[in-house]
Amino acid sequence: MxxxxxLTTSLIMIFMLSLIPISHAADVNIVILVSDxxxxxxxxxxxxxxxxxxxVIKVPWGIYNPNxxxxxxxxxxxxxxxxxxxxxxxxxxxxxxxxxxxPFERWYGENRYETNLVVVQKxxxxxxxxxxxxxxxxxxxxxxxxxxxxxKWYETLPDTAKYKSIWVFTGEGYENLSLQILDExxxxxxxxxxxxxxxxxxxxxxxxxxxxxxLFNINTDEIANFLREKGYEVTVGNYTRGTYFTIxxxxxxxxxxxxTLKLVDNKTQVAENFLDGLDIPKAKKRLNxxxxxxxKAWKLYSLGNYQEAYLLAxxxxxxxxxxxSMSAKEWNKIAQMSLNxxxxxxxxRLEARINALKILGINTESVEEVLAEIKLAIKSKNYSKxxxxxxxxxxELREMFINEKRHPPQVPPDHREERGRHAExxxx
Numbered sequence: 243m244x245x246x247x248x249l250t251t252s253l254i255m256i257f258m259l260s261l262i263p264i265s266h267a268a269d270v271n272i273v274i275l276v277s278d279x280x281x282x283x284x285x286x287x288x289x290x291x292x293x294x295x296x297x298v299i300k301v302p303w304g305i306y307n308p309n310x311x312x313x314x315x316x317x318x319x320x321x322x323x324x325x326x327x328x329x330x331x332x333x334x335x336x337x338x339x340x341x342x343x344x345p346f347e348r349w350y351g352e353n354r355y356e357t358n359l360v361v362v363q364k365x366x367x368x369x370x371x372x373x374x375x376x377x378x379x380x381x382x383x384x385x386x387x388x389x390x391x392x393x394k395w396y397e398t399l400p401d402t403a404k405y406k407s408i409w410v411f412t413g414e415g416y417e418n419l420s421l422q423i424l425d426e427x428x429x430x431x432x433x434x435x436x437x438x439x440x441x442x443x444x445x446x447x448x449x450x451x452x453x454x455x456x457l458f459n460i461n462t463d464e465i466a467n468f469l470r471e472k473g474y475e476v477t478v479g480n481y482t483r484g485t486y487f488t489i490x491x492x493x494x495x496x497x498x499x500x501x502t503l504k505l506v507d508n509k510t511q512v513a514e515n516f517l518d519g520l521d522i523p524k525a526k527k528r529l530n531x532x533x534x535x536x537x538k539a540w541k542l543y544s545l546g547n548y549q550e551a552y553l554l555a556x557x558x559x560x561x562x563x564x565x566x567s568m569s570a571k572e573w574n575k576i577a578q579m580s581l582n583x584x585x586x587x588x589x590x591r592l593e594a595r596i597n598a599l600k601i602l603g604i605n606t607e608s609v610e611e612v613l614a615e616i617k618l619a620i621k622s623k624n625y626s627k628x629x630x631x632x633x634x635x636x637x638e639l640r641e642m643f644i645n646e647k648r649h650p651p652q653v654p655p656d657h658r659e660e661r662g663r664h665a666e667x668x669x670x
Contacts, residue, residue: 270320270321271296271317271318271319271320271321272293272295272296272319272320272321272322272323273295273296273297273298273299273314273317273319273321273322273323274286274289274290274295274297274298274299274322274323274324274325275299275301275310275314275322275323275324275325275331275335275346276298276299276300276301276324276325276326276330276331277300277301277302277303277304277326277330277331278300278301278302278303278505278509279303279326279330279354279563280387280390280391280505280559281354281357281358281384281385281390281411282325282326282330282354282357283298283300284390284394284409285325285357285358285361285409285411286298286300286325287394288407288408288409289323289325289361289365289408291406291407292365292369292372292373292375292376292406292408293365293369293372294372295323296317296319297317299313299314301331301335302509302512302566303330303509303563303566304329304330304332304563304566304567304570305332305512305516305566305570306332306334306335306570308334308338308590308591308593308594308595309594310335311334311335311338311339311591311594311595312594312595312597312598313598314338314339314344315342315344315595315598315599315602315643316598316601316602318602318643318646318647319344320345321344321345321346321347322339322344322345322346322347323346323347323348323349324336324346324347324348324349324350325348325349325350325357325361326348326350326357327348327350327351327352327357328348328350329567329570330350331348332570336348338591341636341640342595342639342640342643343640343643343644349361349364354384354411355384355411355412355413355416355419355420356419358384358409358410358411358419358420358423359419359422359423359426362408362423362426362427363426365408366426366430370430372406373427373430374430374431374432375406375431375432376406376407376408376427376430376431376435377405377406377407377435377436378405378406378407378408378435378436378437378438379407379408379409379410379424379427379435379436379437379438380393380407380408380409380410380438380440381409381410381412381420381424381437381438381439381440381460381465382409382410382411382412382439382440382441382460383411383412383413383441383458383459383460384411384412384413384416385413385458385556386440386441386457386458387502387505387555387556387559388457388498388499388502388552389440389441389458390409390440391498391501391502392440392498393440395497395498405436408427410423410424410427412460412461412465413458413460414459417461417464420465421464421465421468424437424465424468428472434473434474436487437465437469437474437487437488438487438488438489438490439460439462439465439488439489439490440490441458441460441462441489441490457549457552457553462489466487466489469487474487475487496543496546496548499543499548499551499552499555500543502552502555502556503536503539503540503543503551503552503555505559506536506539506555506556506558506559506562507536507540509559509562509563509566510529510532510533510536510558510562512562512566513529513532513562513563513565513566513569514529514533514565516565516566516569516570516573517529517565517568517569520569520572520573522568522569522572524568525564525565525568525569528561528564528565529561529562529565531558531561532558532559532561532562532565533558535554535555535557535558535561536554536555536558538554539551539552539554539555539558542554581625582620582623582625585616585620585625585628585629585632586620588632589613589616589617589620589632592609592613592616592632592635592636592639593613595639595643596609596610596613596639599639599642599643599646602646604642604643604646606639606642608638609635609638609639609642612631612634612635612638613635615627615631616628616631616632616635619631
């Protein structure tokens, strides 16, 4: 009878704790997993700053690599938030987290705009306190990589105040969705946040003295009218003290365009390597187009034509994404059809986990011995034995990791030095 009473009390306590918002939980170790897609990763950085996440781990868009799952283990997280859909962050990462008993949830929509909405709604629901403290909203076209990089570059400058900020992505056909996202933030904020539309403009001659034409169209009039209805004073151009909204026009800066070209060039090479060995005519055609575009972009950049170089890089980036997505689907089919391929993939998973646990200071010699047996079994095509040993090795690694989580490691300071910092000179 007494035992039953204690059990009932414990269940009540567990239930009560589950009702406490996670934002009120002390020292919750959260890691964010996101693709290196420019929109999702920019949003993830913003979320990490708002909720004070321990780390943001960015994986190559559309590509599974067990080393990134192993990177998550090094933080022994209480929870992982995956930002982006399974095309961007493959489902294999979920399998890795499940096998190591790490709680996770995925925040995503059908595209970057819907993902944006889901992320904001999840923040509001699960981290109400932190969400209400957002100080700045950056509105940008969802494909305007340069504007995102420009703002990040600006925030690295000396004496630039740091704010708790969130990004709102907009674009043709998504204007109402972006206003819905903005409304969610404004309603929850304890203070009216500063709202800034960032627009990458085309080069214009100064004597024209006209408002520059953006590279990516944003309906700024609709945003301005929406904010006026919310009681905002609206200005266009440079910051004006006493107002909470402005539109910032920024021409393509050579250094930032260079970073864009490097990112897209790297992604194009990744797409080429990923496609190697596969026969997908559509993907090959898109890859050739991407390579031509990035080559021309580099040439234009060298001639000082940053604007056209940037536009070509954006086009190449989309083509490279297509190639990676098609290739990933094909490799997954091969994995399902070839047991040998699938088993060797499991070996890579085990090796990555072993290396991560060794970094945590865990003795993994026993599992390494089993791993050697697994490799021999695969080589001799004794697949049933390999499968049995793989299951045993995974379970042992999981137990080792769970024991380690009882004594979590110190988080490297470089991942948190900018987390949770408020501006010294807040906007009006």
